[in-house]
Amino acid sequence: MANSKIPIYQPFLGAEEQKLVAECMDSTWISSQGKFINSFEQEVGKYTGAKHAIAVSNGTVAIHLAMLALDIGEGDEVITTNFTYVASTNAILYVGAHPVFVDVDSESWNIDTNKITEKITSKTKAILYTNIYGCPSEYNELKRIAKEHGVFLIEDAAESFGASYHGKMSGVLGDVSTFSFFGNKTITTGEGGMVLTPHDELNKKIRKLKNQGNSETRRYYHDVLGYNYRMTNIQAAIGLGQLGKLEEILGLKRVLQNNYEKALSDVLTFQKLPEHSTSSYWMCSVLFNSIDEKLKIESALNSANIETRPFFTPIDELPFYDEVEDCPNAKRISALGLNLPSYPGLQFEQQEQIIEIIKNNIK
Structure with a gap:
């Protein structure tokens, strides 16, 4: 694997x-x-x-x-x-x-x-x-x-x-x-x-x-x-x-999200939904406690041939937009965030491997 x-x-x-x-x-x-x-x-x-x-x-x-x-x-x-x-x-x-x-x-x-x-x-x-x-x-x-x-x-x-x-x-x-x-x-x-x-x-x-x-x-x-x-x-x-398979897709993604949250919520921060709402869980998205911690996990997963994805760059930091100074949450979340594999066909054993690597590399 x-x-x-x-x-x-x-x-x-x-x-x-x-x-x-x-x-x-x-x-x-x-x-x-x-x-x-x-x-x-x-x-x-x-x-x-x-x-x-x-x-x-x-x-x-x-x-x-x-x-x-x-x-x-x-x-x-x-x-x-x-x-x-x-x-x-x-x-x-x-x-x-x-x-x-x-x-x-x-x-x-x-x-x-x-x-x-x-x-x-x-x-x-x-x-x-x-x-x-x-x-x-x-x-x-x-x-x-x-x-x-x-x-x-x-x-x-x-x-x-x-x-x-x-x-x-x-x-x-x-x-x-x-x-x-x-x-x-x-x-x-x-x-x-x-x-x-x-x-x-x-x-x-x-x-x-x-x-x-x-x-x-x-x-x-x-x-x-x-x-x-x-x-x-x-x-x-x-x-x-x-x-025709939408409910199956959404169900599989909910299971993946629940598995990640159950295993990692004590060491990582997950997105919080508004009351009376449900998410599509398009991506399993997490925040780390520091840039160093994020980079360490990213590197460890990459070494195991597991792809991750950084969070979006704040739009104002792109060269064809004007920068702003009043969006500290966007800057922090972008810097500390990482998307983990969360596609419907991800196997339980593969997810367990991802979780194990994260746990083993967090202080």
Whole structure:
């Protein structure tokens, strides 16, 4: 076992996905039209409770479409977390708006709702929040703030497919919500994403924008600037196969998370969920007590051919963003955090090996 690589993640694929892809290929409808796209949108809508679910080519363009649909642009400000994957914040720059960074809560690692109001100005158009590593953010408070100040709420749910908050599924907790179906997400289409919204007009606008701005009344006429952000029928076929095993995937990931927490909670810090919520446990994410301790464990796991992944770099530390001084939690969590292997096919014996190495190398 010591010589076989344990990856940080790998998709949970099987015969059902192969069967549906073969059916798609036999139909010859392999591009951005076909029955699997419609079925995938409908099934995701049913699962999440979303009124409208729009399949797109990846999770990044999903957020870009959210920005465009809400008419966010030059001169607007978007309040967002300083601890997330860069794609979500990049979408703010794509439309020429300005990201305003807010620190994260020290326990959930999600945007600190107590620090949002002080950042709101007359230029604020929206709050973009991320359910980091699959943990839901405090939606009720976010919704209250957004309503009080008349701004839009955008949910970056790329990492939280299958999570819930107070009985509502991730993906319906915003004026617009977005999913990613990249290869390491809870369910995958290879690449791929989805935009979800309860608003009929936003649904209509997003569908037009993702499809080259095609006119609804005249063929090959484009009456707005649009984009080729469409998902393929083959991708959607894979997604349907994945949806069929979603509960199995989530169950396996819960077992892995519980095993890690039971064995290591006395020496490591785990993410804390809000009350009445469930996580997708996209990644098993832990905080070490010091940089030296983290580096030691990282090295020991790497020597055993076990892959780990560092936490996201705070967005303001990237060279094309302005640095801020008021996000100490984001900086600390980023520096001390590490993601451990947590894919559904991880075997019990492999997880035991990971746990043993960590325990043996912590003072």
